[in-house]
Amino acid sequence: xxxxxxxxxxxxxxxxxxxxxxxxxxxxxxxxxxxxxxxxxxxxxxxxxxxxxxxxxxxxxxxxxxxxxxxxxxxxxxxxxxxxxxxxxxxxxxxxxxxxxxxxxxxxxxxxxxxxxxxxxxxx
Numbered sequence: 001x002x003x004x005x006x007x008x009x010x011x012x013x014x015x016x017x018x019x020x021x022x023x024x025x026x027x028x029x030x031x032x033x034x035x036x037x038x039x040x041x042x043x044x045x046x047x048x049x050x051x052x053x054x055x056x057x058x059x060x061x062x063x064x065x066x067x068x069x070x071x072x073x074x075x076x077x078x079x080x081x082x083x084x085x086x087x088x089x090x091x092x093x094x095x096x097x098x099x100x101x102x103x104x105x106x107x108x109x110x111x112x113x114x115x116x117x118x119x120x121x122x123x124x
Contacts, residue, residue, distance in 0.1 A: 002052050002053065002055075002056075003025075003028065003029045003052065003053050003056045004048060004049060004050065004051065004052050004082075005025060005047045005048065005049050005051050005052070005053075005078070006047055006050070006051065007049065007051045007075065007078040008049075009043075009045055009047055010024060010025060010043075010047055013047075018067045018068055018071045019037060020037075020040050021071050021074070022060075022070055022074075024040070024043050024047065025047070025056070025074065026056075026060045027042045027043070028043070028047045029057075029060070030060075034060070050082060051078035051079075051080075052077070052078075052080070052085075053074065053077055053123075053124075054085070054091065054123075055124060056123075058123040059073065059074075059111075059123045062111075062123075065111060069109045069110065069111055070111070072105075072106055072109050072111075072112070073111040073112060073121065073122075073123075076093055076112070076119055076121075077093070077121055077124070079093055079097075079098060080092075080093050091120070092119060092120050092121070093119040093121075094117065094118050095116075095118055095119065096117065101119075106119075110122070
């Protein structure tokens with residue numbers, strides 16, 4: 001089941017805390033505070049928006065990947081256009097739309113597969 005969220009609101013609510021970022025999004029998805037993030041309170045601001053993840057349950061249940069990689073994954077996935085997915089089932093992020101992406105910062109992320117023209121997401 002897909003989840004829709006507002007990346008800007010999520011970033012504002014979490015500040016610079018990566019664990020809180022993931023905790024807020026997981027709470028927005030499941031409507032319960034995950035045990036490992038029990039010290040964080042749910043956001044009082046609605047997180048609804050146009051950014052999306054198609055299969056967030058697998059991302060949240062991944063225990064072996066560092067939380068910083070998960071945040072990168074979420075932030076990059078949030079840049080995708082839902083209408084491209086809805087009309088053409090295109091799940092990747094086109095690199096030509098975002099020349100500002102720093103590839104050195106994301107090339108070691110095990111959740112991403114970077115090709116010449118797009119970024120593919122492991123759990124999509």
